[in-house]
Amino acid sequence: MTTTATRPPSPLPEQRDRSVLTRLQHLLHAQATIGPAVVLLAAIIVFALLSDRFLTPGNISLILQQVAVVGTLAVGQTIVILTAGIDLSCGAIMVLTSIVMAKVAADTGLPGLPALLLGFVVGTLCGLLNGLLVTRLKLPPFIVTLGTLNVFFALNLWYSASATIRGTDMPSLLLWTGQTVNIGGTRITYGSIMMVVLVAAMAFVLKNTAWGRHVYATGDDSEAARLSGIRTSRVLLSVYATAGLVYALAAWTLIGRIASASPQAGQLDNLDSITAVVIGGTSLFGGRGAIVGSLLGALIVGVFRNGLALAGVDVLWQTMAVGVLIIVAVSLDQWIRKVKP
Amino acid sequence: MTTPVLQATGLVKRYGKVTALAGADLELLPGEILAVIGDNGAGKSSLIKALSGAVVPDEGEILLDGEPVSFSTPIDARKAGIETVHQSLAVSPSLDIAANLFLGREKRRKGVLGSVFRMLDRNGMREEARRQLDALGIMTIQNPGQAVETLSGGQRQAVAVARAAAFGSRVVIMDEPTAALGVRESRAVLDLILQVRDRGLPVILISHNMPHVFEVADRIHIQRLGRRKAVVDPRSVSMSDAVAIMTGAMEPPEAA
Numbered sequence: 001m002t003t004t005a006t007r008p009p010s011p012l013p014e015q016r017d018r019s020v021l022t023r024l025q026h027l028l029h030a031q032a033t034i035g036p037a038v039v040l041l042a043a044i045i046v047f048a049l050l051s052d053r054f055l056t057p058g059n060i061s062l063i064l065q066q067v068a069v070v071g072t073l074a075v076g077q078t079i080v081i082l083t084a085g086i087d088l089s090c091g092a093i094m095v096l097t098s099i100v101m102a103k104v105a106a107d108t109g110l111p112g113l114p115a116l117l118l119g120f121v122v123g124t125l126c127g128l129l130n131g132l133l134v135t136r137l138k139l140p141p142f143i144v145t146l147g148t149l150n151v152f153f154a155l156n157l158w159y160s161a162s163a164t165i166r167g168t169d170m171p172s173l174l175l176w177t178g179q180t181v182n183i184g185g186t187r188i189t190y191g192s193i194m195m196v197v198l199v200a201a202m203a204f205v206l207k208n209t210a211w212g213r214h215v216y217a218t219g220d221d222s223e224a225a226r227l228s229g230i231r232t233s234r235v236l237l238s239v240y241a242t243a244g245l246v247y248a249l250a251a252w253t254l255i256g257r258i259a260s261a262s263p264q265a266g267q268l269d270n271l272d273s274i275t276a277v278v279i280g281g282t283s284l285f286g287g288r289g290a291i292v293g294s295l296l297g298a299l300i301v302g303v304f305r306n307g308l309a310l311a312g313v314d315v316l317w318q319t320m321a322v323g324v325l326i327i328v329a330v331s332l333d334q335w336i337r338k339v340k341p
Numbered sequence: 342m343t344t345p346v347l348q349a350t351g352l353v354k355r356y357g358k359v360t361a362l363a364g365a366d367l368e369l370l371p372g373e374i375l376a377v378i379g380d381n382g383a384g385k386s387s388l389i390k391a392l393s394g395a396v397v398p399d400e401g402e403i404l405l406d407g408e409p410v411s412f413s414t415p416i417d418a419r420k421a422g423i424e425t426v427h428q429s430l431a432v433s434p435s436l437d438i439a440a441n442l443f444l445g446r447e448k449r450r451k452g453v454l455g456s457v458f459r460m461l462d463r464n465g466m467r468e469e470a471r472r473q474l475d476a477l478g479i480m481t482i483q484n485p486g487q488a489v490e491t492l493s494g495g496q497r498q499a500v501a502v503a504r505a506a507a508f509g510s511r512v513v514i515m516d517e518p519t520a521a522l523g524v525r526e527s528r529a530v531l532d533l534i535l536q537v538r539d540r541g542l543p544v545i546l547i548s549h550n551m552p553h554v555f556e557v558a559d560r561i562h563i564q565r566l567g568r569r570k571a572v573v574d575p576r577s578v579s580m581s582d583a584v585a586i587m588t589g590a591m592e593p594p595e596a597a
Contacts, residue, residue: 030488209459210447213440217433227395227431229416229445287435339490 127244
C-alpha cells in the first residue's frame, strides 16, 4: 500500500471534522425546536427539585390555564412572524372580539353559537384589515399593527363603554373554555386542550400543505417566492386573516379563563405572544421556525413564572428571567443563522 | 425558414423619460442557444423581463410558435412554457431542494389525504427531483431533502437550472447564470446549459462573459441602445468584433 492511497482525495463536506460547537450549530439549524425543548425540560427538573408543589396536578393545571391564552395567540403570531412580519395588534383583536361575543349575546340575547361565530368573523376581518394594509399600502407590519392595535383597542373601549360583561350574563357556551375535564388526575381546561389541538393542526398545515411551504418561502425571500410563481400578497393576506381567526379563538379561551369579558384584559398579551414565539426558536427575520416551538416558548415562560413564584422569588425577578430568556433566544437564532454549508 | 419558437417584434418599454427598449426585436429558433449580449443600459434586462412576463411592454408583439401571446405576470409566461432562471436565482434558502424545485406547483397526495387534507406528496416530489437532477448529470447533489442554504453557489445555480429544465416546455431563459461562480462551477453550469439544449429546449442566455458566450452560443444577439443591433455567428465573428459592435465602435457585417 502506497502512502498516497492512505489519504482519500478531497473528503466530502459531511465527512470533514467538525468541532462540537459546529455540530451543535448544525443540529439546532436543522431542528429549531430542540433548543426550547431542552430549556423547558431543564426548567421543569430544576423547579421540581426546588419545590414539592411544582409537579402537583393542581399546579400543572394552573400553568396550563395561565399559558392557554398566550399560547393560542402565539399560534397566530407565529405564522405572521414566519412571513417576516409581526403582529402587535393580536391582543387588541382578542379583547375586541371577546367583547363583541359577550356583549352581543348579553345585550340581544343571541344564543352562544351565533355569538361565537360572530366573534370569529370579527377577528378574521380585523386580521384581514392588517393584511390589506400590509399588502396594498406596502406598509411595514410593525407600523400597521401598531396603528391597528390602537384602533381596535379604541373600538373595544367604545363598544364596551369600558364596562366588563359578567359571566352570568352570557350564554354558557362562551364560558365552556374555562370548564375542566379530568385527565389522569389533573383538571385540564377545554381552553388548554383547544390550544394543543390548534398547535397540532397548524403544525400539520405548515409542514404538509403547499400553503405552509408558501408561508415559509414568502418569509424567507419574498422576491424569490414571487419569481417562483407564488402570489405572495395572497399568502400574506391569508396569513393575517387566519391569525385574526386564531386570535378570536384566544378570545374565547380568555372569556373562559377570567369568567367574564373585560375591555382591560390582555393588555400585554401581544408582547407575551411575541416572547413565546421568539423563545420558541422562530426567527424574527422570517422563514424559519415552527409552531411547536412557540407552544414550548409559551410553556417555558409559564413554567419560569410559576416555578420562580413557588420558590418564593419576587415577581420582578420573574420578569427579569423572561427578559434574559428573550435575549438569549435571539442571540442563539443569530448564531444559528450564520451556519456554514 | 423555420418558425421561431419565440419571436419579439418592435418591443418598446419606457420608464418615465428613459426608453429602455426602442423597438427591439428577437428571434429564438428551435433547439438553439441564443446568447444576448449588450453593454449596460442596452436594454438586455428589459427585453428578458418582457419575454418572461416580469414587465409588460408598452408596444410591440411577442409570438410563441407563431401565435401572439401577452404576459402580464411571470406566472403567465410559465404557464405558456417559458421558464426563467433569474440572476437572483429565486430559490428559497431554508426550504429543501425538492421543495424548491416544486415551489409554486407542489404535487399533492392522491385520494382523501390530498383532496381533503391538502397533504403534499413529499416522497413523490423528492423522487422526481432526484430524477431531474440525474437527468442533467448533477451528481454533486446527493440528497434532494437537503436545505438549499447548505449548497454552494454553483449547486444552487444547478437547482435553479434543473427547475427550469424540468418545467420549461418551450423556452428556458437564463440571466447571467455564471456571474457569481468560480471557474469550475461555471464550467458545470455551461455543461448544464448545453444539456438543456440537447434535450431539445431552446435557451436564451444573457451573459457579460464573452468566453462563455462564444463557447456555448449558436447565435449571438447584440443589443445596443434599446434595439437589436445585429445577430452574429460566433464561428465567423471574433470576440473583439462582437464587443466592438456592442459598444458601437464597429458596424455589424451585412448578414449573420
